[in-house]
Amino acid sequence: MNYKNGKDVLPHRLLKELQHYIQGELLYIPKPDQTRALWGELSGSRTTIALRNKEIYAEYNSGRSVKDLAESYHLSEESIRKVLTKLRSHRQEVSSITK
Structure with missing residues (x-):
């Protein structure tokens, strides 16, 4: 400043x-x-986390467990569940719009 x-x-x-x-x-x-920029827009953190969350979602859909994902990504199981819930609801919204 x-x-x-x-x-x-x-x-x-x-x-x-x-x-x-x-x-x-x-x-x-x-x-x-x-x-005003949103959190993480200028540093690239927002994009990095979005990509990470998409990877988590894809790996979960490929059969990896929540526990395994939590260990791999150094997150709590609750955080993994939140990521999955958010992306699942987002994908449902997008599919209902495109139908």
Whole structure:
């Protein structure tokens, strides 16, 4: 996060209005919601986890047990079940839309 001096970047009228509320302190101005990246989008974590979850789902459908998948992916059995439930419901939604 970069520090910017308000008198260098804000119109004089807006600076005066802000000084009415806050003076000589730091003020964080967040990005509008529509411009904020979702968790993991910038780092690639979101994509990595989505690919991992698809692999888990495919391996489960090929006959691997929840316990075996949990050990292989270093996740709890409950986490594996959550992945399977989420992907199963997502695939059902997609198939009902395409029919």
